[in-house]
Amino acid sequence: MPKWGLSMQEGTIVEWLAAEGSTITQGDEIVEIETEKVNNTYEAPCSGLLRRHVAPADRTVPVGGLIGVVAPANVSESEIDAFVARFEAAFVPEAAEEDSPTPRAIEVDGRAINYLDTGTGDELPLLLLHGLCADLESWMFNQPAIAHGRRVIALDLPGHGASSKDVGSGDIAFFASVIARFLDGLGITRAHLAGHSLGGAVSIALALAHPDRVASLGLIAPAGLGADINGGFLADLIAAEKRRGARLALSQLVHDPDLVSRDMIEKFLRYKRTDGVPEALAVIADASFDGDRQLNVFADRLGEITAPILCIWGEQDRVIPPSHADKLPAGAKIHRLENTGHLPHMENAAQVSALLATHATESERKLT
Template identity: 75%
Template sequence: MSDEIRKLTMPKWGLQMQEGTVVEWLAPEGSDIAQGEEIVEVETEKVNNAYEAPFPGRLRRHVAAVGQTVPVGGLIAVVAPESVSDAQIDAFVAGFDADFVPEADEGETATPQTVTIDGRDINYLDIGTGDGAPLVLVHGLCADLNGWMFNHPVLAAGRRVVALDLPGHGASSKDVGDGDVAFFADTLANFLAELDIGRAHLVGHSMGGAISIAFALDNRDRVRSLSLIAPAGLAGDINGGFLAEMIGAEKRRGARLALSQLVDDADLVSRDMIEQFLRYKRTDGVPEALAVIAAANFDGDTQKTVLADRLGAIDIPVMCIWGDKDQVIPPAHSDKLPAGATVHRFENVGHLPQMEKAAQVNALLAEFANESE
């Protein structure tokens, strides 16, 4: 009956992650867990997050105790029906431990690369292979490709997935030209051409959503599907106060206040997340880039680029994911999408569903790409 025993292992969140520490078990031993249910709090060097069950079942054994540090891929829990005896689970755990070899540092094999697009260095991470069209991940304002750390490696299990740092962000050049949505969409178009990506499934978050829509409107033949996560560009209103705080934050306290508005559970904002954000803000050229982007895209509480009306005219499958507690862009904007669009609304989730509900968002993105192939 051992084939009924299923293992839960330490997830790999981002390329740098080698190990994680169990902070708290959210699902007790003996409980029935649902797919996507948060079962354990894990802390890494970079982030704290809840690990969501990849499949349903009865959680029989916490293999990793609270406070224990486990390498990526190491056993943290066992799921099995009651028909499986404790002795069989003991044997399963012992067998796993005997065979388990922590993977070598993958960072060596999957490192970001750089291409020059319109005279700017564009940093990107290109991982995974598969038969389908590549998935392309487009981040939002003040973010970078590391913002997809919970999604990129998982999605890359089934197809090629490319995430880029937009100009002015991450390790890409900090010159942002006009800084408007059209500029970023042009950069995206030339970037995809340079990488010989003919047709892609686009995934855009926040400002990256507006950029993805703008790209799709001008390049209908190059887009297989459009997945929009809390996207900008659907209607006028946006939280201008938040944007000013995020762009203006210079120190830890201000950064924490700004970033905590991005998520429903402020505990998700780790010390490292704040540190990385401040490091970004303190890079030469970034304050100027953000000022240009802000002036080009926002006027107080108003977005300057609204594209929803034109989206209905093009025949591309559209999915939209939004958290009901989004404090940056109102979730009601999904009403502006064309009638055929699929809309998923998550409860008690803020502006970062791809991080706050990573497992469920990953499942939706993978499924939508497969359906739209």
């Protein structure tokens, strides 16, 4: 059972995509697993003959537990039985790590900003900015992967997660100014930025306002490039109060609606039901959208951006059109991912993590 994100302790097998007896290649999607946060597909960690599904569908297994066996054809069934028995006898689930990083908060202009600070390294830190109605946990697949050898900080934007619910004017400039002051508070003069959707627009605004502080931009399905946006989706997202409405709204975010887990819906509803959130979302929506139009568009200023740009977009994004990537200046690296919706960093976590890490490293190398 893989460990996705810092808080994952167990996962439940939803469905095996590779049958017993099939030959699998490293990187193949072999099994769908549900965690507390989200459903995800596990890619084969090795190649070989998948001999056994040790954990059938609906079985919940602790992280590190055995879910399947890959072995050559000449290994007998009884040898596999013995291996499974030995594993189960010896396996001790990892206790919840007491020293695992936990979010903290600092005060920024009278607002508490909650953030998760992970990893260390000599390179510039990477700051991750989530989208509307999300929070720092939306980076749970990416942050640990990138934080090997680099400091990676994910934060909750005002109005989101465990940060203050006061969103001021609620427009992109407001969020950008909060981020700048947040970096001041942490004593960070220069950082890589990666932002998703609303967070993407905030990243662009920050790069325009403070070019000296932004080492590179990683834009994931960003807002702010063009005017079009799926206003119906936004209305649904903001209006959703109950499970059914939440599922309908959230499933528009992804290409494969099965990715929307029960707990993802529950987490979203818990967020929506927090005091101050409906008001905050209303302010942000008024400042950011008018029906199918975005109100904070930087299309004619993109040429001013000096930081190297990486842009990742799902081909099946139903929220913001992937064609907006064409508005980026020449030199921007654009990756369009197949079978991917508006959440590439969750739907194709490993690939997006690798792209973000490489972009940061390469941008920094160019600088020096």
